Amino acid sequence: MFTSQNALTTPLAVSHLARRFQQVRAQTERLIEPLSAEDCQLQSMPDASPAKWHLAHLTWFFETFVLERFESGFKPFDRSFRVLFNSYYNGVGDKYPRPRRGLISRPSLQEVLAYRRQVNARVLDVLFRTGEADHIELAQLIELGLQHEQQHQELLLTDIQHALSFNPQRPAYARRWPLVSTAPQPLRWHAYDGGLARHGFDAGLDGAFAFDNETPRHPVYIAPFELASRLITNGEMMEFMADSGYQRPELWLAMGWDWVQSGQHDLPLYWQTEAQGQCRAFRHFTLQGLQDVDPNTPVCHLSYFEADALARWAGARLPTEFEWELAARLLPALPASGSQPGNFVETGAFHPLPQQQASIDAPAQMLGDAWEWTQSSYSPYPGYQPWEGLVGEYNGKFMCNQFVLRGGSCATPQSHVRASYRNFFPPDAQWQFSGVRLARNIQG
């Protein structure tokens, strides 16, 4: 097994896994339908990758970790791809320099799609041929490849939004705006008792798969706290700005204030301001093109620095990842991974949606819409062990100077999120659908 903790406890039956494989793989290709080959080559910063590179790298993952191991007489599709589409696996070998991924005009998009087709066929062939002895590990690796593919589906969308934002024509990825009717919803507080409770992945609660960083399940003591009933909105962000939020150092972490000043930040990413009569109107670039900012919609594309300053300005704080998880597990109808309701990529909005009705019993928008920054550093859980083998580089080596985000976004596949899921980004990252939910202490 590649895991010390057996993440995938009940592998799917072959036919089910094959169907899931085909669906997830096809979904990636569906995401590039609005894009040309030229669009698919764009790389607008070292942290982002071209859509074509995502398409190829996801296939490289199956070729390297599944076919090379399980296919008899394995031959690579193209020898140069091993380097070209290796992301960060030192154990696999050399890597093409990340900041140059936009320079890969060859292979062409058509060749990459052919690469995908061939590897798909070979993976399915291997899956159907593999005997029982190897089945569990093979199924685990395929499932890992699919979870990996879903992560990159979200990155493909956030990366293309970033790339298109540099085009003065402001091209829209999708065209369905306005998304819904909007009206203000008051922000309420939900109280939680705290205490000692177990956190982290639990196969019974969270489904059949987890990344190693969600394990092991372990006790954590939490003090009583309150959580906001919804995400912070664009309207509240505008109040922050009107109150000179970007100009007051006392609201910011020292590193955040340096970031504000050196980057001359005074608006969220993708926002622009226009004089409109006497007023200042805000527009922002979205996957639906350049649109007016709706005050009732959750604010997103915030850095941790902005999220933290916004919370401080509001007289509150960001939740810890365990507070978030505790609340998520108490949601009235949180089912196992794969079927919770919410604004995920499947809605086709590609943007957070305003809260539609008051939330009485539980916080709204916990899942989907926007990832929620937590104040928790991305650290190993007590007893954490990275997976064994080459895939051990998947998560553990990034546990430094990053913060955990929880809950998924409008660009996340619905079946990819669970209460134990830990996303993570450095505190200056803005290009994800990252938003804010407030928390506060309950004074004893």
Added chain:
Amino acid sequence: MFTSQNALTTPLAVSHLARRFQQVRAQTERLIEPLSAEDCQLQSMPDASPAKWHLAHLTWFFETFVLERFESGFKPFDRSFRVLFNSYYNGVGDKYPRPRRGLISRPSLQEVLAYRRQVNARVLDVLFRTGEADHIELAQLIELGLQHEQQHQELLLTDIQHALSFNPQRPAYARRWPLVSTAPQPLRWHAYDGGLARHGFDAGLDGAFAFDNETPRHPVYIAPFELASRLITNGEMMEFMADSGYQRPELWLAMGWDWVQSGQHDLPLYWQTEAQGQCRAFRHFTLQGLQDVDPNTPVCHLSYFEADALARWAGARLPTEFEWELAARLLPALPASGSQPGNFVETGAFHPLPQQQASIDAPAQMLGDAWEWTQSSYSPYPGYQPWEGLVGEYNGKFMCNQFVLRGGSCATPQSHVRASYRNFFPPDAQWQFSGVRLARNIQG
């Protein structure tokens, strides 16, 4: 009060505080005795400050936070000092740019020493005159100023070591080498039960003062673990290097590996290597000049990246700050702050010392010698509130992308360390006396 948690619960009597004030202030000046005015102006990197700047800034602290508030008819010593010697207090106003502190030839060292003398006299005058109503807050602020002064005493030493290291003549700050006799000591493991326990500052256990970041005391659940009986030695660091430790990416965090490669790191800071017959001999620059590396002495000046890689190579890990604190509170004779034995700045070694005898009952070298990197990110404790007022900028705003170190070093004043004390630095910082103690899980 400037603290929401009343950090200084039992202020010292006036006469005691006055004596302590004189002692701590005089100690700072004693530290520059081996240095010329030209030495005291050196700034070798933006993170380090000239000794002269430390001397002036520490005085600025008393002038700004004590005299300006409590002295009637307050007038500044020199109006330009308010900006020149402000470190990072946005609430106080403008700051002279940190990377240019080495450009302050005027005021001269003599003028700065005169500044110290005048402010000292005025602070004592204020202390003796202040009535009972104000006494507690005044005493708290003076105590804070003295704790602040002690922190900078350590920085003054580590900064001057860094600055002198660029001088090809390799000048020694002190001349007392060899420090002690040395012999190898085996590394043993001490087991701890774990469980739910309260952590953070406790006035009964830890003495009269704490920084806000050590509060509030709160419950934390810890799994059973083991801690090494001593600090990792230079000899073990040499084994790591002989085993290609700096060349194997699998031992490093991703960010650490980038650091290794971009900075071409293959030796600890201050080390150099010389051919000696067939062998490779190591020397290192210390506050005692350029000396042979002793294999039995604790390794120091490691970045978090190096500490983490060294632990992984050794099949262990770094402790959390709570594991460390739990073990520290169980030390046989840990007295309240101010009188624990250990290699602190008072020994005059200005360098870690080798373990002198086997430790049977408890880990050795927990206090003094070298700060111990923990795997804990520097985060607020649950319920943490920064102090009120201008001094609220002291700690909280730095809680981002830093790691906690515990236990003090050979450059720390003995009376400054306690079990709840949290030091913190970014993971690439090397110029402190930062070393490694290993921890490991106990398999259930």
Added chain:
Amino acid sequence: MFTSQNALTTPLAVSHLARRFQQVRAQTERLIEPLSAEDCQLQSMPDASPAKWHLAHLTWFFETFVLERFESGFKPFDRSFRVLFNSYYNGVGDKYPRPRRGLISRPSLQEVLAYRRQVNARVLDVLFRTGEADHIELAQLIELGLQHEQQHQELLLTDIQHALSFNPQRPAYARRWPLVSTAPQPLRWHAYDGGLARHGFDAGLDGAFAFDNETPRHPVYIAPFELASRLITNGEMMEFMADSGYQRPELWLAMGWDWVQSGQHDLPLYWQTEAQGQCRAFRHFTLQGLQDVDPNTPVCHLSYFEADALARWAGARLPTEFEWELAARLLPALPASGSQPGNFVETGAFHPLPQQQASIDAPAQMLGDAWEWTQSSYSPYPGYQPWEGLVGEYNGKFMCNQFVLRGGSCATPQSHVRASYRNFFPPDAQWQFSGVRLARNIQG
């Protein structure tokens, strides 16, 4: 007129100019035939531009400087193109940031080609309609646009070579290798008398067009000198390297030595070295793919720093631009612009060629093959006046920290070169076909 010096003295008849317009414009499109739309979007450094951008910018030039002025009822093809495809004309207005030209996925290559077709038709329409009064200035602007187009044809080739060099598959732009048979030719010296002579553009000698930087014709005094009979070869470059040329500071300008050390240069651009038995063999990336380095072929892609060091190592120096021009005007059969023999882009080699036979009467390879670095800074000629109007930004504002190159290369259109032609690049530029011809003083 847009020129104060009437550069284009005898405008071509309308029908001739129309035919030339069609030929030059069509040639640009011919150059991208081996490239995909994805190739045409590549930008590998800020100094280089995507082929698609070249195609659009050249059209923008005609749209902005010809149509906007002479077409009645002018409407832009696309309003956003005015900014997107402005290179550096502050007088025209805003410019899309140069380092981001590779982020222009839209307009697509197909749209850019449609843009070219429409503007072509409109320019021809304007040309045929324009009355006599305006004809000279219109013809001059069209001719300027065509000369401009020819300059970019060369840049398109050097930029795409640079971009493709980052592809690990090392794709060839053209496939015709080996180019010719090669054999060593001795280096001889040709002596020139020097004296006072007029230099710069002369319509009688140099044809109908010149850039403003070639004017005015003016007297220059030259001391007697000798010029090498051919360009320096790859073989001579290998000798330089074998003689530790990249390791000896005394051979380099101070700024060149900094360049060597900070960039870790020890090979010409595009070269790589391979162990071949006991020896070190050289291969280099060319527009014909990765090929063995031929010792008899002129070395190219040298920076000024390398050219200068190579000359010093050879006991010679680089010529001044006036020495070069004097020699060029004495070539036996130098005809007017447009018909001199030589290895220009029309040969289809896309690479310098080895000298085929000994040159007795005059230096060989003066025109074509590789641009020849001169030791002359790119400065205004005495009495120089930039053109009037918006096109005045064409040349003059770049007369700082660049060196003049003379003679054209294997990527230059034949009809584009003349004896007075001044090319110019900063001393660290390597990606042009830039080579070396030696000069030396004649001792009196």
Added chain:
Amino acid sequence: MFTSQNALTTPLAVSHLARRFQQVRAQTERLIEPLSAEDCQLQSMPDASPAKWHLAHLTWFFETFVLERFESGFKPFDRSFRVLFNSYYNGVGDKYPRPRRGLISRPSLQEVLAYRRQVNARVLDVLFRTGEADHIELAQLIELGLQHEQQHQELLLTDIQHALSFNPQRPAYARRWPLVSTAPQPLRWHAYDGGLARHGFDAGLDGAFAFDNETPRHPVYIAPFELASRLITNGEMMEFMADSGYQRPELWLAMGWDWVQSGQHDLPLYWQTEAQGQCRAFRHFTLQGLQDVDPNTPVCHLSYFEADALARWAGARLPTEFEWELAARLLPALPASGSQPGNFVETGAFHPLPQQQASIDAPAQMLGDAWEWTQSSYSPYPGYQPWEGLVGEYNGKFMCNQFVLRGGSCATPQSHVRASYRNFFPPDAQWQFSGVRLARNIQG
């Protein structure tokens, strides 16, 4: 001889040279009298050096190039100085990194002064002992050392001005302000015929010494031109600014415009602006402290970019270095090097002075006050040969991307300037006393 052109044709008699040696060396020490040891250690940018470093380097020059060669039984004063105080002589060996010269607290200023005293005595001893055979070369090297010392005397002043400018107390190096009475003087033009004339050092005209870069004397053809009667003033600079000079790209070289924008330049170096009632008043930091800007005084501390833009704005241009030299040689009473009148360092103004009376016959302020930027790139004269031996690195290797300045300044020793003297700096250098004299073409 160390020169191929015998620069020093008539070496001074031993006693005269000894006296000159003592005078020049003593003058350097006189320049640091207003400075403390702490001041003498300041380095405010990599291009500038601490005064202490200048003092030591100048001594290193005599020790390395004179004593090491001519003193029998030579032993270095301190072995580490060979590296520490080597500026850029690769032939001598390793160099301490230039940007770290401010980190040399040891040797102290007192030790450096002792170094000077010892080397002075040894040089004089060698001078008196040396026999006739070696005398000429020894005398030449001593003279070179003294010329070198004079160059650094000027740099010492401009470097300390730069360093002190970062001190918020704005300390004055000298205190003698206002310098003279001031009144406006009209700008007139002086016409020159041009023609073919010899330029460069001529021992008969220019005295006994020249740097290699002033040789060989050679013919240059110059077109007729006019030269302004005085330097451009601060008042004219204010008009340029009032006319949006720093905001109009058409006035600037492309590289200059980038410099304006990336450095946010909108004032000359050391200037600051203050609201004064309705107006904007200018003050500037000088060696005489912070003072009001006088409109009749020559503007200085301009980069080449600013000088060039100012000339273009004025409808004129910068002169070439040969135009300047031609005019200088026609000055009514230009004596040989060493005795021309003018505002040199000996006046003690340490700042340019306003023109005191109308200049009828010849341009005023040609010598002293401020160096005059020319449009001439710093290139080798035809037939130029660097000196032989280690001192060959003195000049030639810097002939790249620099512009020539002529005429000396208020910080130049009077005996150091001559009509053939070529100073040179990169186009962005501002911290010298660099000003502007206009030239213009005479239309035939």
